[in-house]
Amino acid sequence: MGGPVSQKHIVVGVCGGIAAYKVLELLRLLTKEGAVVDVILTKNATNFITALSVEALTHRRPYISMFDPLCSPYTHIELGQSSDLFLIAPATANILGKIANGIADDLLSTTVMATTAPVLLCPSMNEKMFLNPIVQHNLSKLKAMGYYVMEPGSGELACGATGPGRLPEPQEILEEISSLLSPKDLKGVRCLVTAGPTREFADPVRFISNPSSGKMGYALARAAAHRGAEVILISGPTHLSPPKGVKLVKVISTLQMRDAVMAEARRSDIIIKAAAVSDFRPKMKFEHKIKKDTSPLIMELEENPDILRELGELKREHNFILVGFAAESQDLVANAQKKLLKKNLDVIVANDIKMEGAGFGVDTNQVKIIVKDQGILDSGLRSKDEIAHLILDKVKGLLGELHKGP
Numbered sequence: 531m532g533g534p535v536s537q538k539h540i541v542v543g544v545c546g547g548i549a550a551y552k553v554l555e556l557l558r559l560l561t562k563e564g565a566v567v568d569v570i571l572t573k574n575a576t577n578f579i580t581a582l583s584v585e586a587l588t589h590r591r592p593y594i595s596m597f598d599p600l601c602s603p604y605t606h607i608e609l610g611q612s613s614d615l616f617l618i619a620p621a622t623a624n625i626l627g628k629i630a631n632g633i634a635d636d637l638l639s640t641t642v643m644a645t646t647a648p649v650l651l652c653p654s655m656n657e658k659m660f661l662n663p664i665v666q667h668n669l670s671k672l673k674a675m676g677y678y679v680m681e682p683g684s685g686e687l688a689c690g691a692t693g694p695g696r697l698p699e700p701q702e703i704l705e706e707i708s709s710l711l712s713p714k715d716l717k718g719v720r721c722l723v724t725a726g727p728t729r730e731f732a733d734p735v736r737f738i739s740n741p742s743s744g745k746m747g748y749a750l751a752r753a754a755a756h757r758g759a760e761v762i763l764i765s766g767p768t769h770l771s772p773p774k775g776v777k778l779v780k781v782i783s784t785l786q787m788r789d790a791v792m793a794e795a796r797r798s799d800i801i802i803k804a805a806a807v808s809d810f811r812p813k814m815k816f817e818h819k820i821k822k823d824t825s826p827l828i829m830e831l832e833e834n835p836d837i838l839r840e841l842g843e844l845k846r847e848h849n850f851i852l853v854g855f856a857a858e859s860q861d862l863v864a865n866a867q868k869k870l871l872k873k874n875l876d877v878i879v880a881n882d883i884k885m886e887g888a889g890f891g892v893d894t895n896q897v898k899i900i901v902k903d904q905g906i907l908d909s910g911l912r913s914k915d916e917i918a919h920l921i922l923d924k925v926k927g928l929l930g931e932l933h934k935g936p
């Protein structure tokens with residue numbers, strides 16, 4: 531069990547472009563995610579990065595020439611056929627031209643020709659080269675033939691010019707790969723995810739909040755989008771970039787989050803409430819910054835609406851799967867199970883906030899996924915992306931039952 535990249539065989543072709551150095555970080559990330567990564571360096575790529583760095587990061591010797599003693603007579607066919615995904619980054623103007631025109635004159639271009647795996651091309655070059663009509667024509671031709679192309683970023687290029695041609699960041703390429711390798715089992719499903727903390731202002735600069743980073747909710751939104759769902763992410767303030775293809779609705783307070791959620795709830799098939807909302811807000815908000823000499827200051831708090839309970843009520847009339855989170859510091863399972871019943875949830879994801887590497891702020895989590903009338907799954911310590919997929923696997927199972935009807 532793992533994320534979509536785990537245990538996949540990914541062949542990475544690296545060409546002689548200045549951005550080749552960025553691919554070393556991508557190789558590290560892919561290997562960390564559990565992928566088996568084989569690298570083909572073009573002869574020109576070895577002027578930019580070394581075989582030694584590649585091997586140190588992937589733990590596998592890269593291939594360079596078809597006629598190396600490392601290659602068997604059929605390496606180009608075997609690598610092409612055994613891969614789940616074929617990535618070329620940076621893809622030079624040269625390799626784009628070769629693939630688009632059926633030229634197979636080295637190991638990389640020959641192996642691409644032999645592959646039946648999806649091919650993801652990440653063009654990167656000087657902006658004049660990128661905008662050259664021949665390169666653009668080759669890219670259109672490749673897209674039309676079913677090659678996936680990640681558009682280069684715009685900005686200052688290594689050569690000093692400004693314009694399109696930058697290789698996307700390694701994390702962005704990893705996201706694209708995860709998306710391509712994810713099953714599209716949530717296609718046609720509308721998924722609403724809430725994430726992050728809320729802020730309850732007492733004066734223009736001070737607020738009540740909590741340390742939620744939003745990472746778990748964003749990971750869920752990303753995973754659902756990769757699996758083909760239409761995703762609406764309602765988020766409190768975070769430092770995270772919204773996942774590609776997701777509709778982001780930004781809110782600040784619990785009241786705003788409630789309004790945004792209720793406006794979308796009836797049209798949703800899945801609602802996942804991963805946000806850590808404030809249960810209370812200051813009863814009175816000062817118009818101006820509270821001065822020190824206001825002391826002693828007694829702040830009265832009033833209760834915020836319970837969004838999860840409202841959704842649980844709405845679920846009695848509308849068919850959707852409702853997933854809640856329970857961050858507990860004691861009696862984890864018992865408290866979570868109580869919340870699941872009380873709020874009419876289908877699934878509750880419980881995490882022990884005292885456990886190291888789990889909960890607020892970190893990239894990992896360890897949760898118990900409790901499905902109503904079914905068992906409890908202990909995730910073990912995993913990345914939040916992997917946990918998101920585990921939660922969606924459970925939700926997917928329930929969705930099937932929901933659509934089958936009574």
Ligand SMILES: Cc1cc2nc3c(=O)[nH]c(=O)nc-3n(C[C@H](O)[C@H](O)[C@H](O)COP(=O)(O)O)c2cc1C
Nearest residue numbers: 545546547548549572574575622623624625654655
């Ligand atoms: C310093 C330097 C940087 C280069 N950067 C790029 C680049 O970013 N993109 C590109 O398409 N070509 C770039 N080139 C040109 C390619 O290296 C050249 O077209 C080569 O034939 C590509 O071979 P390959 O596709 O087999 O690796 C660069 C050349 C040099 C000398």
